[in-house]
Amino acid sequence: MQARSQLVAIVGAAMLLLTVLEMVRRRRLMERYALLWLLSAGVLLTLGIWSGALAKISHAIGVIYPPNALFFIGIGFILLLLLHFSSAVSRLSDQSEMLAQRQALLDERLRRQEQLIADSGPEDGSETKTSDLARMPAD
Amino acid sequence: MSNGSLYLAVVPAFNESATIEAVIDALRKYAPKFDTLVVDDGSTDETDVLACRSGAKVLKLPFNVGIGGAVQTGFVYAREHGYDFLAQVDGDGQHDSAELERLVATMELESVDVVCGSRFLTDDHRYPAPISRRTGIHIFAFLLSRIVGTRVSDPTSGFRLYNRRAIELFARDYPHDYPEVEAVLILHHHRLRMREIPVRMFARGGGTSSISTGKSAYYMIKVLLALFVGLGRRPAMLASTDRAPVSAQQGV
Numbered sequence: 001m002q003a004r005s006q007l008v009a010i011v012g013a014a015m016l017l018l019t020v021l022e023m024v025r026r027r028r029l030m031e032r033y034a035l036l037w038l039l040s041a042g043v044l045l046t047l048g049i050w051s052g053a054l055a056k057i058s059h060a061i062g063v064i065y066p067p068n069a070l071f072f073i074g075i076g077f078i079l080l081l082l083l084h085f086s087s088a089v090s091r092l093s094d095q096s097e098m099l100a101q102r103q104a105l106l107d108e109r110l111r112r113q114e115q116l117i118a119d120s121g122p123e124d125g126s127e128t129k130t131s132d133l134a135r136m137p138a139d
Numbered sequence: 140m141s142n143g144s145l146y147l148a149v150v151p152a153f154n155e156s157a158t159i160e161a162v163i164d165a166l167r168k169y170a171p172k173f174d175t176l177v178v179d180d181g182s183t184d185e186t187d188v189l190a191c192r193s194g195a196k197v198l199k200l201p202f203n204v205g206i207g208g209a210v211q212t213g214f215v216y217a218r219e220h221g222y223d224f225l226a227q228v229d230g231d232g233q234h235d236s237a238e239l240e241r242l243v244a245t246m247e248l249e250s251v252d253v254v255c256g257s258r259f260l261t262d263d264h265r266y267p268a269p270i271s272r273r274t275g276i277h278i279f280a281f282l283l284s285r286i287v288g289t290r291v292s293d294p295t296s297g298f299r300l301y302n303r304r305a306i307e308l309f310a311r312d313y314p315h316d317y318p319e320v321e322a323v324l325i326l327h328h329h330r331l332r333m334r335e336i337p338v339r340m341f342a343r344g345g346g347t348s349s350i351s352t353g354k355s356a357y358y359m360i361k362v363l364l365a366l367f368v369g370l371g372r373r374p375a376m377l378a379s380t381d382r383a384p385v386s387a388q389q390g391v
Contacts, residue, residue: 024368030315031361031368038364095202102201 005067009048017041036084040077047073144223148173148239149213151206151297152230153180156189159230163193166228169237173226176216180209186230206297207318214301214310225301234298238338242300245336252305252331256298256338275359279320282366287327292335294320305331317362324369 020037023029029037047054047070058069148166152159159177166175177190181203190197198212210227217225226242228234234256242254259280276295283291297319301309308329314321326333 021368024364031365032315034364035361098201 013045155230158232207315211313257293260337
C-alpha cells in the first residue's frame, strides 16, 4: 500500500513537472508564472522519491501516516499558487483599468481633432474625403 | 541617409529624467541619420516631457511593462514605419552614441543581421559593475557561447543594431526579462547572424538601475530556465556546415 501510494505520488509529480516544462517550451506559460509551479512539482517529486525525508517531516508536524504529510505540503503549495495568482490578477485588472482610461482619453482627443478637421474641411476640396471618413466612427 | 535607408534609434527609458536629454542630444550630434524614439516605460518622473522637449518622438506606455516589452514597442514602431535599421541605446547614458557609426559600418561590411557592442572585448576594463552582476553576465556568456557555437562575450549588452529581418522577427517575438540574453538564442534559432564589436561604455550617468542585486538573482534563475527550455524550442537546422555540427553536438 505504502509502495503504491509512493508510486502514484512520484508519477503525478513527474507528470506535473513535465507538463509545466512543455507548456513553457510551447510558450503557453510564461517563465514568470512557471517558477512556482516548478518549485512545487520539484519538492513533491523529491519527497515522493526520498521517503526518509517525508517520514521525518511528517513526524515533525505530527502526522502519523507519511502520505498525508505529502497532501499537507501539496495543499500548502496550492495555497501559495492561489495567492500568487490573486496578486497577478490584481495587477492585471489594475493595468486593464488604466488601459481603458487611456483609451477613453485618446478617443475623446481623436474625436475633437476630427471635429476640427470637419469644421475647417469644406473650404479645402481635398479635405472633404478626410471629414467623410472622420464622421464614420461617430455614427 | 547615404543610400536612402531609414535609421531609428530606440531609447527605452524608465525614470531617466537625469540623463535622457543628454542621451538625445548626443544622438543628434553623433548619429544624425538616426531618428530618435524614446519609449517611456511608465515613468513616474518627467522623462517623457523632457524627451519630447529635446525633439525626440516619444511613446509613453501607460504603465511599466518591463524592459522587454518597452524595447519591443520600438521594434513594432520600426516595422510599422518602414525603418531599415534599428539601434537600441539605453536611456541612462551608458552607451556612447559616437560608436553607432561603427556598428553601422560593421553591419554593412560583414552583412550580418545584428551587431552588438561588447564591453568585454577590449583590454580597457573600465566597466564598473558589482561582482555579482559580472558573474551573472559571464555565466550567460559561457552558456550562450556553447549553445550558439561562436563566442558571445557580452550577452546582456543592450547596445545593438538590428536590420530589417531582425526587426520583423523581434516585433513578433521578443523576450521579457533580461531580454538581450534570450534574444541571442532566438537569433540563433532563426539562423540570423550576430557579430560583436568592442565598444566603450560609461558608468551610469544618473538614476538607479532597474535591476537591484536581490532581483538580479531572481532574473538569473528565470533566464536560465528560459535558456534551458529554449534549447528544445526550435532546433536549428543543419545548414551552415562549419558551425552547425558544433552547436548540435553541444546543444544536446
